[in-house]
Amino acid sequence: MEPTPLTTASNAATATLMEQVLYEVKRVVVGQDRFLERVMVAMLAQGHLLVEGVPGLAKTLTVKTLASTIQGSFKRIQFTPDLVPADLVGTRMYNQKTGEFSTSLGPVFTHLLLADEINRAPAKVQSALLEVMQERQVTIAGETHKVPSPFLVMATQNPIETEGTYALPEAQVDRFMMKVLIDYPTEEEEFVIAQRALAKPVQVLPVATTAQLATLQAECREVYVDPSLLQYAVKLVAATRAPARHDLKDLAPFIACGASPRATICLAEGAQALAMLRGRSYVLPEDMTDLAADVLRHRLSLSYEALAEGLDADALIARIMAKVPAPAKPLHHEQKAA
Template sequence: MDEKAKNSAPAAASLMEEVLYEVKKVVVGQDHFLERVLVALLARGHLLVEGVPGLAKTLTVSTLADVIHGSFKRIQFTPDLVPSDLIGTRIYNQKTGDFSTSLGPVFCNLLLADEINRAPAKVQSALLEVMQERQVTIAGETHKVPEPFVVMATQNPIETEGTYALPEAQVDRFMMKVLVGYPSEEEEFVIVSRVTGVAQAVARVATIDQLVQLQAKSRALYVDPSLIQFAVKVAKATRDPASVGLGDMPRFITFGASPRASINMIEAGRALAFLRGREYVLPEDVVDVVGDVLRHRIVLSYEALSEGISADTIVSQILQAVPAPEKPLEAHVRVAASG
């Protein structure tokens, strides 16, 4: 295979398929969740995951870290957690009389923040800087986290006692929010068989350096201006539903999505197109990620909550009111991309 073939989108997608194949040796089902984890990795975004305990969220991320030969850390968020438990602190050495820096568990490639809403605001704000700036500040010194760096935070939808609501500024830092449901009866049978049987070993089919290269290639995919315009219209519709003919919807929305949502729709759609082996983005790539990108960014009013209207319902109506652009001709896209 020549160098050009190695660098092609289909070849890169093939490598990601190998990664997915190895992860699925251990994790059963959860195809949508696994796909979104890979999208977040390629797009350098963070993932907020909501699901009851026992659905292999931790297992998925730890297995993925093994497959790509990356570092993995898990932090159990509790009410007594302090920022230094997260980012690190300065330690005084009595023998030398000097201070040394002890770096916290955020210095890894894949960070699992388990039950993130159980930690107080000061801990959540400490995570804010590292998610956005990919660095932490300890005693005035700045320390960069390794690349790639992806935070996957989980929330338990069942228990609300003893939890702290995530501030909107932090929720907006997550590229996508994914809902993880129960497996089917057939999938659960396979899960029980695997867990109670001989443990499956996974192979390391990619390296961190390869993943960084794939991130750069994914970011180079061509995005037609009509798709950017579509993403902007969808995001604006969450702030001003009447502008797209949804005049009865404003009473259900307290706050809509920020411009970061438009950016994330394009970035996630581009990563999804890359996973699908294309060198350009199609409308269905962007449409497929709209729900995950907007779900956590729409703040519902009390009226919406009382009537049982969810953010997904609102997103579905917006997508009906804002049609996706027509699929561009492949030849035209390739000419525009090469130009």
């Protein structure tokens, strides 16, 4: 049974509200349009974001500003080798005066969580995020505690320094909806950044509430995804696991492990959110093709042959997308919109 499409008025209201949020964020953050769009997609689709970029590209500033615009709570965890899981999720504390134990909740209990330089903590600390990222809850001493809703984890990695870092467990990497690569700003953008740094700090205005965001997340699930687009997502992901079946036999030596079914789900949910941001109640092929690299790049395990050839995940994804054609736009999308 197909979900009921959103009304045109609802589409316009959603697009207007998200534009207001973006406008407030861009009063503080200069450039990074693609990154900001991906953050909004992750928020609407209830996904998590892994961001890779050199220091000083406004990653922390973006999330902190976004929390202010939606009137949500924001916490930042600096990952270091000496962290323990209790530093993230919380622990049980013994009160000597009362002789009773009480639960002290950790910093993951927030709306927007920034895990800064997540690859600097060992696997036992990173694994503490597995439950909260998937189930939106934390279990401490047998008791389950729900985190606030909406809940978004944005983790950052520094691509330059590798000394003192740990590879993220595959189970955790797969829980990130997208991995976004951000680069230096242009010279014009950097000029504006310098100007704003010298001027009086901008006061960000709250333009939405967490309750409104939760409503938008529910509406996002109603965006129509045509079966042909779902089949396209399945084929893209399947081609990463068995390239030979999709006439990509030459890629087989370069991929040690392909993407999981979670990639297919994230591609569909991300496309729903992107279509909603663009004011539509239905997904078009370009919504999926725009997100494919961000959804798949961190889910491909490359072989030593790929590293020796100087190939990266993006290059392999581009070759897969060139071989697996996107479906034509289904005509009844326009009829539904009308």
